[in-house]
Amino acid sequence: MDGGDVASRRRQPAHTGQPRRVPSQQRGRERFEKILTVATQLIEEKGSDAFKMSEVVERAGLSFGALYQYFPDKSSIIRTLAERFNEEGRRCVEAELALANDDASVHLALRNIADQYYDFFRREPVMRDLWHATQADRLLREIDAEDMEFHARALLAVLESIRPDQTTLDLLPLARLVMQLLAAAVRYAISLDEAEGERALALYKKMLPLDLGRLV
Numbered sequence: 264m265d266g267g268d269v270a271s272r273r274r275q276p277a278h279t280g281q282p283r284r285v286p287s288q289q290r291g292r293e294r295f296e297k298i299l300t301v302a303t304q305l306i307e308e309k310g311s312d313a314f315k316m317s318e319v320v321e322r323a324g325l326s327f328g329a330l331y332q333y334f335p336d337k338s339s340i341i342r343t344l345a346e347r348f349n350e351e352g353r354r355c356v357e358a359e360l361a362l363a364n365d366d367a368s369v370h371l372a373l374r375n376i377a378d379q380y381y382d383f384f385r386r387e388p389v390m391r392d393l394w395h396a397t398q399a400d401r402l403l404r405e406i407d408a409e410d411m412e413f414h415a416r417a418l419l420a421v422l423e424s425i426r427p428d429q430t431t432l433d434l435l436p437l438a439r440l441v442m443q444l445l446a447a448a449v450r451y452a453i454s455l456d457e458a459e460g461e462r463a464l465a466l467y468k469k470m471l472p473l474d475l476g477r478l479v
Contacts, residue, residue, distance in 0.1 A: 295333050297323050299347075302340045306389050311341055311396040342403055345393045348383075349410045355379045356414050363421045366474045372421075374468045377445055381464050384453040391453060411446065415439040426476050433479045441475065 301323045305314035316337055320330050334340050359372040359379075384391055398404060419431070419438040426434065448467035452460040472478060 291333075294323075294325070294329065298325070298330060298333060299340065299344060303344065303389055306344075306392055311337075311392050338400060338403060341393055341396050341400075342406060344389070345396075345403070345406050348387065348390045348393065349406065352380060352383065352410070353413055353417075355383075356417055360417050360421050363425075365425055366476065369418075369421060369425070369475060370471060370473050373441070373445060373471055377449055377464060377468060380446075380449045381452055381460070384449065385457065385460075394450065411439070411442055414442040414446075418442055422475065426479075429476065429479055437475060437479055 298319060301319050302314065305318055305322070308314075314337075316327075316330060316334075319325075319340070320327055323330070334343070356376055359375050360369075363369045363372040394407070396403060398407070415435070415438040418441060419435050422429075422434045422438060423431065445467075448464065452464040452467070454460075455463060
């Protein structure tokens with residue numbers, strides 16, 4: 264770490280993992296977005312562990328003061344980027360589950376979600392790096408936990424509508440496990456080369472039960 268990073272860190276508050284503020288004025292929003300764009304480029308080039316706040320300052324043409332006005336530490340940048348990717352994933356899950364109204368369509372929705380997440384990770388290598396970063400940081404792991412709970416609750420809503428005879432107490436653990444296993448399968452698949460990853464994902468989809476309700 265260079266001297267500028269060390270000196271600047273000494274002036275910053277404890278690690279929060281969150282932006283200090285999200286600007287409302289156009290100039291501030293443009294600067295905010297420029298910081299995130301530059302950080303994305305640096306992560307693509309070096310990985311989230313290796314890039315420095317001083318490099319963001321240099322490449323974005325900002326002062327440390329301007330950078331820390333929005334992001335108090337590197338984790339806050341990583342968290343913001345991860346949350347944005349998660350928003351895209353949530354839209355995918357919501358769109359697929361909105362079409363599910365019986366066991367067969369739930370099965371199809373889960374297969375489609377797995378495919379779209381796999382394609383998304385392949386298309387956005389930065390997302391893979393960010394996922395690894397969130398797993399290594401306690402505060403950043405909260406992002407993943409919150410995202411998984413959102414997906415589980417979305418699936419729960421569908422299961423409750425097609426399984427009115429079963430209780431939330433029965434269905435919520437199932438919904439959580441199904442979405443955790445889906446995420447794990449996709450993350451395993453993207454850790455492989457593309458051809459092997461596609462085979463692994465195809466195998467996972469064959470293992471998906473046609474009738475989730477029978478598992479309760």
